[in-house]
Amino acid sequence: MTSAQSTQGALQDPPHDPFFRAATAPAFTHELLAGLAAGRYAAVRVPGFLPRQWCEEVLGALKEKAFDSYGTTRIHPPVMRFGVGVSDHMADGGVADSYWKALEGHYAAWEGLGLSFDPFRVCREGLATHWPHGVAVGRRGGREMGDGVAREPNQGFRVHFDDALREYAEDLLDTPLIGQFAFNLYLSVPPSGGETVLWRHRWQPGDEAYRLPDASYGYDEAVVRGTESIELTPEVGEALLIDPRNFHAVRPSHGDRRIALGFAVGISTSGRLLTWA
Template sequence: MTPGDLHDPFFCAVTSTGFTRARVSDLAAGRCAALRVRDLLPRRMVEETLKALEARAFDAYGRRRVNPPVMRFGVGVSDYCKDGVLTDAYWPAVHRHRTDWESLGLPFDPFEECRAALGADWPGGIRVGRRSGREMGAGVAREPNQGFRVHFDDALREFFCGDLLDSTLVTQFAFNMYLSVPESGGETIIWRHRWSPADEAFRLPGSYGYDESVVGDAEFIELSPEVGEAVLINPNFFHAVRPSRGARRIALGFAVGLSVTGELLTWG
């Protein structure tokens, strides 16, 4: 039997009717790699949010670091990390982000609705995280039509000069809720491979990403996005998004941390 034939029964995607305490606990404990919840929000909210966003121009993440480009509406905290520290330029960007989202004129806050649905059964509650008492960005609408390179997300490693938030985190998740999906492509691939120092030999120069050979023959799961579906993953596993073909791939996204106090804390 070759390594590629082996299967970890805990490395799986679980579909649930909601983000229950038991399911989120399973993800935190490593009993699964991803949670999928279809129709997280009423379809009316999904359609209204998409319509409002389609009328606006999206910016790109920093193109030197993120190439091929990924478009966004809102603030990406990763653009404001330098030498392991969140730079002061993040806070004016958060202010602009809030103004831009308010200008959409939606009768609801889509990020607040997503947080409420995610934390409805969580005993510790859920809220936007704070740094030095200041509230972080709520999230971002992302459009990776050309895909995301293979990478992992870990605030502890990216913001290594102290905690990113005022509360210490014990684990981290990544949340996405899909507003629009392409006719084909756009799949999220998650490999059963976590970062090790040797992986840095595969990092692309100046990039957030790695050459795909970094994951070798590791087991993987593939998630095809669906409109209205929300996915919560363990982003410490290397993951990527395949290029899209056809319609735009737009999702609301934010990071989620489980704090030592038992709260779920989010940031964009």
């Protein structure tokens, strides 16, 4: 066999990690959450997690409101959001006082939607239905963190990873975390684009050479070149839970808005799931 042929063979039949896969299930079972934390899965998808009528209620109310954009020096291309996320209020490896002030406006804004239910509570509790240690919104210095945001990355999210251990100098929450997830519930998806891509790659120091100068949260896609990946096309009502320490991205949307409810999830040392945004 020539080297060209063997290269072609490798392309046709790339090596695959059987643990790098997305599980699709009717619910977030104990086994799936434990498996995602342990590295047995890369993602867990639950289609129809939120009934369509409930999605429509939240989406209809959100569509009446103006979204803000994340700090555009940090997040580029811009991502629109409704609600407050801690990533816009990081200071000196910790959380700026502005976050707690902004949260007051956040709760007023969500109250102002006049919804018949609390969508973040429903998502939190649905996520933890089969988790024996329960769930709560995380606390920092005794104060409750934000419960979630609606995010609209119509132009996509660049290749990035999320890891509170690396983003904050000390524990973000009062109870230390031994595992982390990112939760998304899709309310509106575009007819094309908007895919979530996950790569079987965790940050390593050399990756900093690929960090984009105009977007401190993002990396050049070359950082994951040649790495096994999974592409997921979200559906309305679907909940997606990923291990956000794997590099991931969202592709640009075409034809409609891509709006998801999202929050971060940690497994705390007590076993309880703790959420924050």
